[in-house]
Amino acid sequence: MSDTEDVPIREGGIRLGQLLKFVGVADSGADAAAIIAAGDVQVDGEVETRRGRQLDRGAVVEVAAPGGTQRFRVI
Template sequence: MPAPIDFPLERDHVELNQLLKLAGLCDSGGAGKAIVASGAVFVDGVVELRKTCKIRADQTVELDGQVIRVVAAG
């Protein structure tokens, strides 16, 4: 199992599809939207199908066993 990725959030939120891109789990926001629509992404342990769902600090996102922990920057 890969080590979790800590993603520092520098604003109020990041859209789910953009988070996948910024964390390096896909090549573009469009690819991120397709991955989310496929039902492969979990937010806080629950399948998330909203492509632009607002992800905030202290949430976790998982795709194919890779966990992204969203943490407040600073």
């Protein structure tokens, strides 16, 4: 597993699909939805299938990809 990348956000959190686009894992909302629907995303160790899942500071998101798992922490 790769190192955890810290992702700063504004107050109020960020939605999972938005985070995936922001960090470059997904090019569009449709891409984000497909990655999430495939079960390739975990939030705090649990598979998450809701693109609109609200992420608050401290959430850890892991994305499984062919090149290895990417890990992000919302700060």
